[in-house]
Amino acid sequence: MVAAEVVVVTEQLAESYDVVVVGGGAAGLSGALTLARARRSVVVIDAGAPRNAPAEGIHGLLGREGMPPAELLERGRAEVRGYGGHVVTGEVVAAARDDDGFTVTLADDRTVGARRLLVTTGLVDELPDIPGLRERWGRDVMHCPYCHGWEVRDRAIGVLASGPMSVHQALLIRQWSPDVTYFTHTMAPLTDEQAEQMAARGIRVVDGEVTGLEIVDDRLAGVRLADGTVVAREVVAVATRLVARGGFLAALGLTPVPHPAGVGEHVPADPYGRTDVPGVWVAGNVTDLVAQVGAAAAAGVTAAAHVNADLVTEDTRLAVAAYRTPLPV
Known part of the structure; x- marks a missing residue:
């Protein structure tokens, strides 16, 4: 259960995190919740433009049938913050690789470092x-x-x-x-x-x-x-044309490509959300164009678990290297 202490809501970014989650819908918040519970430092950066905003309620999500989309997201943000995760309003406009991972740039020129990226920016319906x-x-x-x-x-x-x-x-x-x-x-x-x-x-x-x-x-x-x-x-x-929101990934060599079904463009990934760019995962509609809220949330959890496992592998490798290094006499 989430601890009962008062959670201070802050929009201030730390200098860096284990994982930066870009997009604060069902996939992003579910992924961030999983990572925060895994004791990872994590921030969700959300532009505040959910695809399902015009809908009166969410359907097909067990236990949340008919809930207004805004209410689901507000509950999700509170749960992420309850485990120490950060949720920040902002639009990510660029991501670049650096020596230790990635540097993410927001539209207001703020930057934040990340060891891994989980992209859950969803899609745009072109009518x-x-x-x-x-x-x-x-x-x-x-x-x-x-x-x-x-x-x-x-x-x-x-x-x-x-x-x-x-x-x-x-x-x-x-x-x-x-x-x-x-x-x-x-x-x-x-x-x-x-x-x-x-x-x-x-x-x-x-x-x-x-x-x-x-x-x-x-x-x-x-x-x-x-x-x-x-x-x-x-x-x-x-049937709208479905286009993934992934333009900011171009500098990393990752761009949306035509979907095999001819319904739009998506960011390809393996079943666990891993893309062709090392250190970058995707989940939700940015990669699965037809995923409903429940499927997007589940994909966020799956991707987050594999992100954490990847970080554990890296942490272990670094620990072994340090263990093998003789202490100075």
């Missing part, structure tokens, strides 16, 4: 350039049925074709509602097999470019086509 989508994002424009499907069950749902996973998304969403319409928008026509699948599942297919959303009394009422037709819909689902 199609259609008026109204961004403004309704997280309300009646959604992307993940596992996150929001229950809340829109049995409603009139439109699926906007926007990428290679759009047909799959439409078939998936059919599980939550019998009233699904697929808008081909500017994507290639359906194959015969896809058209048959849509027909078999009772999914209406509407051809033509989508030019906007119809809003009535601050509610989504329909999808507007280029010819002026408005198709009545209460919810729109769209």
